[in-house]
Amino acid sequence: MPVFLKKLLFWGFVAFLIYFMAFRPDGAAQMFKGIGAALMAIFQGLGDFMTGLMT
Structure with missing residues (x-):
């Protein structure tokens, strides 16, 4: 994607x-x-997953 188009979409989103x-x-x-x-919720699920791996 051209840089100009990325900048245009970004500033349009900000506006x-x-x-x-x-x-x-x-x-x-x-x-x-x-x-x-x-x-x-995503990070809580990730934390629960990591806790489950450690126990």
């Missing part, structure tokens, strides 16, 4: 996030809470 947070703050907060919860 969308800013727009989303400015005009739909409740929806943005819920989205970030969901992402955080999913990451916590």
